[in-house]
Amino acid sequence: MKLRANLIIGGVLFALAILVGLLAPWLAHTDPVMDANLMNAEEAPSWTWWFGTDGQGRDIYSRVVYGARVSLTVGIVSQLINSIIGVALGLSAGYLGGWWDDVVNALTNLMLAIPSLIFALAIMAVLGPGLTSLLIALGLTNWSFTCRIARASALSLKSQGYVQAATVLGYGDLRIMITQLLPNMLGPIVVIGTLGMGSAVLSEAALSFLGLGVRPPFPSWGSMLSEARDQITTAPWLSVFPGLAIFLTVLGLNLLGDGLRDILDPQSRSRRR
Amino acid sequence: MHEPQGRADDDVILSIEDIAVHFPLGGGLLGREKRLLRAVDGVDLSLRRGECLGLVGESGSGKSTVALSILGLLTPTRGRIVVDGQVVTNRQSGDRKALARIVQMVFQDPYASLNPRQTVRRTLEDPLRVHGVTAKSEIEDRVGTMLRHVGLRPEQSGRYPHEFSGGQRQRIGIARALILNPKIVICDEPVSALDVSIRAQIINLLLELKDTLGLSFIMISHDLGVVEHMSDRVAVMYLGRIVENGHWREIFERPAHPYTQALIAAIPDPLRHAPLATTGGDLPNPLNPPNGCGFSPRCRHAEALCRREPGPVLETRRDGHAVRCWRSDEIAAQARLATTEGRLNVR
Amino acid sequence: MTGSPLIEVEDLRIDLDDGSRKVPAVENVSFRIDRGETFGLVGESGCGKSITALALIGLLRPPLSIGGGVIRFEGQEIQRLSAAGQRELRGNRIAMIFQEPMTALNPVSPVGRQIAEMFVLHKGKSWREANQLAVEALASVRVPAPERRVKDYPHQLSGGMRQRVMIAIALACGPDLLIADEPTTALDVTVQAEIIELMRNLCAERGTAILMISHDLGLVANVCRRVAVMYAGRIVEERGSADIFRTPSHPYTQGLVASLPRLGSRAALGRSRLKEIAGVVPAITSFPDGCRFNPRCAQATDICRTTAPETDLLEAGGLVRCHHHA
Amino acid sequence: MLAFLTRRILQTVPTVLAVVLVVFVLFSVVPGSIVSSMSDDGRGAADPQVVERMRKQLGLDDPVYMRFGSYIAKLATGDLGTSFRTREPVTIMIAKRMWPTLQLIFAALTFAIAIGVPLGFVAALRPGGIVDTVSMVVAVSGLSMAKFWLGLLLMYLFALKLGWLPSFGYGDGGLKYLILPAVTLGVSPMALLARTTRAAVLEIMTADFVRTARSKGMSEMRVVKWHVMRNALVLILTTMGLQFGALMGQAVVVEKLFSWPGIGSLLVDSVLQRDIPAVQGSILVVVLAFLAINLLIDVLYGVIDPRIRYA
Amino acid sequence: QTPRKGGTIRMTAPYGSSFSSLDIHTTQRAQDEIYAKALHRSLYIWNSAEGKPVLELAKEDVVSGGGLVHTFKLRDDAYFHNGRKMTADDVIWSYNRIMDGTKAYPGARFVRVIEGAAAVEKGQAKEISGLKKIDDFTVEMKLTEKVDPGFYFFNALTSIYPADEGAKESFIQKPIGLGPFKFVEHVPGSRIVLERWDRFYKPGKPYADKLIVSVMGEAAARDVAFRNKEIDTSVLGPAQYVAYQTDPDLKGTIVEVAEVFTRHMGMNPAFKPFADKRVRQAINHAIDTDLIIKKLVKGKAYRATSWLPLTSPIYDKTMKPYAFDPAKAKQLLAEAGYPTGFEFEWTTSQNESWGLPIVEAIIPMLDRVGIRVKVKQVETAVLAEVIKKGDFQAYVYSMATGPDPQAALKCFYSSTPQSACNYTSFKNADFDKLIDEAGQTDDAAKRDQLLQKANALLYEEAPVWFFNYNKAVMAVQPWLKGIQLNATELTHQNVEDLWVDESSPAK
Numbered sequence A: 001m002k003l004r005a006n007l008i009i010g011g012v013l014f015a016l017a018i019l020v021g022l023l024a025p026w027l028a029h030t031d032p033v034m035d036a037n038l039m040n041a042e043e044a045p046s047w048t049w050w051f052g053t054d055g056q057g058r059d060i061y062s063r064v065v066y067g068a069r070v071s072l073t074v075g076i077v078s079q080l081i082n083s084i085i086g087v088a089l090g091l092s093a094g095y096l097g098g099w100w101d102d103v104v105n106a107l108t109n110l111m112l113a114i115p116s117l118i119f120a121l122a123i124m125a126v127l128g129p130g131l132t133s134l135l136i137a138l139g140l141t142n143w144s145f146t147c148r149i150a151r152a153s154a155l156s157l158k159s160q161g162y163v164q165a166a167t168v169l170g171y172g173d174l175r176i177m178i179t180q181l182l183p184n185m186l187g188p189i190v191v192i193g194t195l196g197m198g199s200a201v202l203s204e205a206a207l208s209f210l211g212l213g214v215r216p217p218f219p220s221w222g223s224m225l226s227e228a229r230d231q232i233t234t235a236p237w238l239s240v241f242p243g244l245a246i247f248l249t250v251l252g253l254n255l256l257g258d259g260l261r262d263i264l265d266p267q268s269r270s271r272r273r
Numbered sequence B: 001m002h003e004p005q006g007r008a009d010d011d012v013i014l015s016i017e018d019i020a021v022h023f024p025l026g027g028g029l030l031g032r033e034k035r036l037l038r039a040v041d042g043v044d045l046s047l048r049r050g051e052c053l054g055l056v057g058e059s060g061s062g063k064s065t066v067a068l069s070i071l072g073l074l075t076p077t078r079g080r081i082v083v084d085g086q087v088v089t090n091r092q093s094g095d096r097k098a099l100a101r102i103v104q105m106v107f108q109d110p111y112a113s114l115n116p117r118q119t120v121r122r123t124l125e126d127p128l129r130v131h132g133v134t135a136k137s138e139i140e141d142r143v144g145t146m147l148r149h150v151g152l153r154p155e156q157s158g159r160y161p162h163e164f165s166g167g168q169r170q171r172i173g174i175a176r177a178l179i180l181n182p183k184i185v186i187c188d189e190p191v192s193a194l195d196v197s198i199r200a201q202i203i204n205l206l207l208e209l210k211d212t213l214g215l216s217f218i219m220i221s222h223d224l225g226v227v228e229h230m231s232d233r234v235a236v237m238y239l240g241r242i243v244e245n246g247h248w249r250e251i252f253e254r255p256a257h258p259y260t261q262a263l264i265a266a267i268p269d270p271l272r273h274a275p276l277a278t279t280g281g282d283l284p285n286p287l288n289p290p291n292g293c294g295f296s297p298r299c300r301h302a303e304a305l306c307r308r309e310p311g312p313v314l315e316t317r318r319d320g321h322a323v324r325c326w327r328s329d330e331i332a333a334q335a336r337l338a339t340t341e342g343r344l345n346v347r
Numbered sequence C: 001m002t003g004s005p006l007i008e009v010e011d012l013r014i015d016l017d018d019g020s021r022k023v024p025a026v027e028n029v030s031f032r033i034d035r036g037e038t039f040g041l042v043g044e045s046g047c048g049k050s051i052t053a054l055a056l057i058g059l060l061r062p063p064l065s066i067g068g069g070v071i072r073f074e075g076q077e078i079q080r081l082s083a084a085g086q087r088e089l090r091g092n093r094i095a096m097i098f099q100e101p102m103t104a105l106n107p108v109s110p111v112g113r114q115i116a117e118m119f120v121l122h123k124g125k126s127w128r129e130a131n132q133l134a135v136e137a138l139a140s141v142r143v144p145a146p147e148r149r150v151k152d153y154p155h156q157l158s159g160g161m162r163q164r165v166m167i168a169i170a171l172a173c174g175p176d177l178l179i180a181d182e183p184t185t186a187l188d189v190t191v192q193a194e195i196i197e198l199m200r201n202l203c204a205e206r207g208t209a210i211l212m213i214s215h216d217l218g219l220v221a222n223v224c225r226r227v228a229v230m231y232a233g234r235i236v237e238e239r240g241s242a243d244i245f246r247t248p249s250h251p252y253t254q255g256l257v258a259s260l261p262r263l264g265s266r267a268a269l270g271r272s273r274l275k276e277i278a279g280v281v282p283a284i285t286s287f288p289d290g291c292r293f294n295p296r297c298a299q300a301t302d303i304c305r306t307t308a309p310e311t312d313l314l315e316a317g318g319l320v321r322c323h324h325h326a
Numbered sequence D: 001m002l003a004f005l006t007r008r009i010l011q012t013v014p015t016v017l018a019v020v021l022v023v024f025v026l027f028s029v030v031p032g033s034i035v036s037s038m039s040d041d042g043r044g045a046a047d048p049q050v051v052e053r054m055r056k057q058l059g060l061d062d063p064v065y066m067r068f069g070s071y072i073a074k075l076a077t078g079d080l081g082t083s084f085r086t087r088e089p090v091t092i093m094i095a096k097r098m099w100p101t102l103q104l105i106f107a108a109l110t111f112a113i114a115i116g117v118p119l120g121f122v123a124a125l126r127p128g129g130i131v132d133t134v135s136m137v138v139a140v141s142g143l144s145m146a147k148f149w150l151g152l153l154l155m156y157l158f159a160l161k162l163g164w165l166p167s168f169g170y171g172d173g174g175l176k177y178l179i180l181p182a183v184t185l186g187v188s189p190m191a192l193l194a195r196t197t198r199a200a201v202l203e204i205m206t207a208d209f210v211r212t213a214r215s216k217g218m219s220e221m222r223v224v225k226w227h228v229m230r231n232a233l234v235l236i237l238t239t240m241g242l243q244f245g246a247l248m249g250q251a252v253v254v255e256k257l258f259s260w261p262g263i264g265s266l267l268v269d270s271v272l273q274r275d276i277p278a279v280q281g282s283i284l285v286v287v288l289a290f291l292a293i294n295l296l297i298d299v300l301y302g303v304i305d306p307r308i309r310y311a
Numbered sequence E: 001q002t003p004r005k006g007g008t009i010r011m012t013a014p015y016g017s018s019f020s021s022l023d024i025h026t027t028q029r030a031q032d033e034i035y036a037k038a039l040h041r042s043l044y045i046w047n048s049a050e051g052k053p054v055l056e057l058a059k060e061d062v063v064s065g066g067g068l069v070h071t072f073k074l075r076d077d078a079y080f081h082n083g084r085k086m087t088a089d090d091v092i093w094s095y096n097r098i099m100d101g102t103k104a105y106p107g108a109r110f111v112r113v114i115e116g117a118a119a120v121e122k123g124q125a126k127e128i129s130g131l132k133k134i135d136d137f138t139v140e141m142k143l144t145e146k147v148d149p150g151f152y153f154f155n156a157l158t159s160i161y162p163a164d165e166g167a168k169e170s171f172i173q174k175p176i177g178l179g180p181f182k183f184v185e186h187v188p189g190s191r192i193v194l195e196r197w198d199r200f201y202k203p204g205k206p207y208a209d210k211l212i213v214s215v216m217g218e219a220a221a222r223d224v225a226f227r228n229k230e231i232d233t234s235v236l237g238p239a240q241y242v243a244y245q246t247d248p249d250l251k252g253t254i255v256e257v258a259e260v261f262t263r264h265m266g267m268n269p270a271f272k273p274f275a276d277k278r279v280r281q282a283i284n285h286a287i288d289t290d291l292i293i294k295k296l297v298k299g300k301a302y303r304a305t306s307w308l309p310l311t312s313p314i315y316d317k318t319m320k321p322y323a324f325d326p327a328k329a330k331q332l333l334a335e336a337g338y339p340t341g342f343e344f345e346w347t348t349s350q351n352e353s354w355g356l357p358i359v360e361a362i363i364p365m366l367d368r369v370g371i372r373v374k375v376k377q378v379e380t381a382v383l384a385e386v387i388k389k390g391d392f393q394a395y396v397y398s399m400a401t402g403p404d405p406q407a408a409l410k411c412f413y414s415s416t417p418q419s420a421c422n423y424t425s426f427k428n429a430d431f432d433k434l435i436d437e438a439g440q441t442d443d444a445a446k447r448d449q450l451l452q453k454a455n456a457l458l459y460e461e462a463p464v465w466f467f468n469y470n471k472a473v474m475a476v477q478p479w480l481k482g483i484q485l486n487a488t489e490l491t492h493q494n495v496e497d498l499w500v501d502e503s504s505p506a507k
């Protein structure tokens, strides 16, 4: 299979972000929280401070590096929750049909009808700002798309010979769903998941902007960016670097998603066959 | 070759008694108006041990629906299916396994009927495990034997379906159907998706297996040549009903129903550069079937009687040949002329 | 086989660009069709029938392209024509019907309009006139109540009706050649019989030549005067239709004729084991050297494995491409 | 058609009720209340007596089911209650905010369609070409930027540096005030539309009926005009319907940033200040708008795609 | 320079993305009073130059009855925007309205000082018995306490509405007041437009024809708009304060004033370590407050010494704030029994001037003396509730500590409930005594002295970490003249005194 440029660039960007997050303690120059020294407040980027320092005198570089942890956790974990909910509901609804399908459909329509950012805003208000709340808020509000895809895949796979064969062979419903349907619908789900991670990172930033972001003092790119917005003219480095980090990571995820779609999406594959 | 002739009724391994499958379309809470699609509307069939029953008919006539009902994948709206002495309609969900050990199916599309994410070995081992075979050696044994039966080498079992050709895949599909030692195998168009040059291999294989394993077959096909070649008895379906049912020779040499006649006459004869016999019109919409005999709008013999309700019944004549036509006797004579004469002068 | 050829294909090669290199999907294909003649092209799935047809009408798209050879239509080399010139031929002089009538018609356009387009494109009619002509065209393919049917969308028609519409479109401008690529594969036998008869009659009336493509040897032999058999991108045998069935020359054709149960054969001859053709059809990227049928051929010898056979003229008429042909 | 509309409208009733319930339950357990938020700027400490009266007056101490019951009862008569904060009927509040939000969203969609669809078409006609590559890079980049950040950059560039457009506000409702927020909001649907259009056109260009059209001797221009566009529209429409919900969400951010007087900023304010009737009302209206738009799109489907028929 | 007549003043309301309500009796937010200053008038008005409330709607206040009875001679030239002249009935009607117990108007806490008002609130009476109409332009007001009514009746919560008009449904859509500008249009979430009221009672005023108050919660957006000359005033945060100071074009636009807000970290004595005075003092020593103000707050604040702010009339200039002395802090902690420190949870909002960023800067400072901080971030609305309920170990907040020093100090009076404003549940007998005495004395000087003493006691007891007093900073375009340095809230301008010269780009 020919690897596409978007897959490579996207994969590299995303892998880089993950690596930065994992290696944060080694990459960072200073502790992102405790090393606040007001004597160094708001230094422009220099050899000592690669990305400059913020109002509290903390090294932006180190904070961006540590920020990868929070931002990626938000992206990955919340999307994972979404995927699990979406697949569980969509798969079972599509396969089992009947009243359960109606229920899941109603739920999906409900989730689609309330814009997810608004829903997340409401949930954040209830749970209070913080990482866990954020994971829950973003994890509970974006599964409808996955669910629809999973349901549609389940419906179409259900009539595939091998699923019918499994039924004819006396497999239980759960076994059929897990061994026959699930592995064959992962492609599009993974694609949606990758794209969803990107939008979760952006949603985190948006919620930060609306005043309901991640709990301090651990920095997230979104909260850094949102806090720095007042100083866009006076200390642009405060926002440029976290902004760039978000941009590159989300760009990477989007490219990766596109690239994966080219490979995994049966439609585009059959077109090439 | 050995051809079973009229046997005693205790030999019947599968009997279908007046089943109907109706699909409600639309409907649902606040949905649009409900309409019933009578995919199968009163079908009686029986299959004897070691026999191959051919099921032919136009697309949408309900052949697959009958098959799926036998397999328990569809619950008939009415009627009864008895498999090996057990009534399988109105079954509980737990019976699925028991039924699986008796009836199995070979699917049409070898590309879609194998799970692309499972090796051939898993495809064959899993059913055994589900059915309580746990001993490793026994599993390996049975899988190996089965692969050899269908003409594949056991070494190939670690591969994935896409590494096989269409014919090989269909062999795997057959192996899967046979791994539980079923008594009945239903083949739904087993060769129509295969390359022309491969079809003979599969047809031969099926016939071989039928003899060596003593299987009973239901063979669904569009291809009358294949049906004629394989079947002991043939049932012709039209619009959800059996219109003719009998010994293969009867059906192909003395078709009694005008539809069967039309069907046979529509097959082009490669040696005759002659116009094909046409009936006119398409299969009617099953949502809105014609009055009386379903074939009457296309039938050139149709009279007022044919369009009157109720339609004709399936009437069994001697030697088990059953026809659903008011006028079959009158037509039969002409038909014999039409089909036998021009056609059967093969080398 | 006399008279001026309507279309003539000489040594056609079609390349498939698989990203890194060009693989010939069709090679050394030559045939000619006379005015009003019926010519059949049979072969298994993937042997290159459809792309040959597309090459004739100039519709190959990347990754496929014509890699060599000439196609002449009434003596004119089609490849030399300008794009506009090719378009003028297409539809007007050479028409085509496709296998799947559901997808070959635009689902969101009324069938009448899809027919009318032909008159607008090639006859310079206004839409109003064209629509009128469309009704007539639909009537000519014996669609009942054509005035009403023109407003229908493809999904409202049955498969047979759709294929009639396709025929109406194809024959709208009275083409000289009709390419029918598996026109009935998706249809039931009874409907197939009607479509074939309709096509045959209309073409005969108008003197339109037919290139019919199918994998059903029986059907093609019944419809066409001459039949060419393709295997793995090459024509292996070309004969009069009765001959090819009765006395096939190429081992592949022989295999095909013998491997399929024919209606009536069991009654006449009893049930015998069918003759199998061993092995599988080769993939386009891994055509064997020499004769492409050699790995499956019982009569293959060393020369078959190294040298591709040339086309031989048969005494009884026709061509065959085999070192050991009967 | 009428029957279809009635049925579809009736079908939305459960969704609407569920939305009401979900929001109600969420905000019955939300910490903080309008009462405390009234004094959250630290000016004048709250007077405990007033606080107590207010809680009673607003029914904040009633059990949830009672509040829900009376809310539903009022809702049935079209009454969305009275805002805790402004003390005016929520219906009036929303009515005043509805138009600016619709203006913003439709402007954003217009921008997205006007740029995204042609971009997608052009890209699809020469896949792999320079236009394709550039436009898809632009599209993906548009999707990857935080909205408020993009908005600030645009504001900085077009208002401050170039001085072409006002930087904020609704002004007198004139077009020039609309441009920056609409573009900010429109960038991601534009990107999505460009990608969807490209994918849709690419897919349709390989469809059998396009081959048929070519076999008729049609030029590529005509093929696209007569056969591809309408089919692509079906796919594009689907994206737009789903985008509408996301846009409503994004509007919250954009309205806040640009001081745009829409439902979005009303919603944020109401959430932050715990003006529960206003929160419920605005979410309800957003949901209704979403449902209405999707209904409209379903109807449009019927117009464009004859395969869909409403009995 | 003589003020120019005409032109448009374009002010901003920076505290959120909308106004709460057009019924100013219902809201006490600083945001809403910005427009209310133009639209409405109260009995008194804040005089920024004198730093105290002065009579506005009354020409004269005659005090009798031992300082409890005030007889106000009302203006006879004040017209509501519907053209009706204001009379004593309107004053009485408005105060009665505010006391409507079923409506819970926040202004009730001021009007309650009139005798009989509480009875109206409880529904026991229909009218405030302490308010009497003597004639159309004379009102007699009997108070329950000996206080300066100016502090009670100067802000917009006690605006005078036209009697009966104010009860109409339409009033909230189209409010009518006595102010220098009348209501034209409100685009919720965007702006309020007002125009000159020709019959305003101050001759020749207002100067401008039109006043637009735009809601602009986003500091960054405000910055762009101000630089782009789309607005005439903008409130500056610390970051922009520095930026404007260093920008030669903008330097001259800065206007600053010390506001009567005290930012502080409140400590809950229910949390054991904070029950010990030494711990609280240690915290005051451990934090390098000056550094925070200089670096993080960018000098946009004044160091707090104790509770009462710089602009308080009784501010004690001799008092010195807690010194930054980690060693001392450690020692105090050790004495209190926490030689290795302890951990506490600090509840904060995101506020840039007194919330999260400050906490983030303090975390390492406290860590150096062994105190570990767990941050609990909540929304502003929740913070206000948390503080009132005492549901915290420590919080950081900004509270109005003026203009009335007595009222500000009363928050530490032991019988003041926590839900009112005694958030740290402060209990100190000495302090209570000082406040009581101050309340009873007639001698202003003595009262001030007593209050000063109480303030000093708070310093010693350190119920809070004294952070800073706000320095309000506003950027004002050069063409806008007449800005008053209002210490109660810089954005609250008596708009009749503002005017724009010809260089204003607004039409």
Ligand SMILES: Nc1ncnc2c1ncn2[C@@H]1O[C@H](COP(=O)(O)OP(=O)(O)OP(=O)(O)O)[C@@H](O)[C@H]1O
Pocket: B023, B037, B038, B039, B040, B057, B058, B059, B060, B061, B062, B063, B064, B065, B066, B286
């Ligand atoms: N699940 C279903 N829901 C609704 N209608 C169905 C369903 N399954 C089948 N049908 C309809 O029932 C009729 C009979 O279908 P069936 O598949 O049994 O026909 P068939 O004879 O097997 O046709 P083919 O030769 O095309 O396989 C058709 O009209 C079909 O559309």
Ligand SMILES: Nc1ncnc2c1ncn2[C@@H]1O[C@H](COP(=O)(O)OP(=O)(O)OP(=O)(O)O)[C@@H](O)[C@H]1O
Pocket: A272, A273, C016, C025, C043, C044, C045, C046, C047, C048, C049, C050, C051, C052, C062, C063, C064, C215, C284
């Ligand atoms: N667009 C394409 N891209 C890549 N390969 C193609 C394309 N079209 C055809 N091919 C390949 O070219 C070969 C010939 O295809 P063609 O469609 O002519 O076969 P065919 O003989 O018509 O088969 P069928 O009976 O299945 O229609 C096949 O191997 C096919 O995979």
Ligand SMILES: [Mg+2]
Pocket: B063, B064, B065, B188
């Ligand atoms: Mg079928």
Ligand SMILES: [Mg+2]
Pocket: C049, C050, C051, C181, C182
């Ligand atoms: Mg083909």
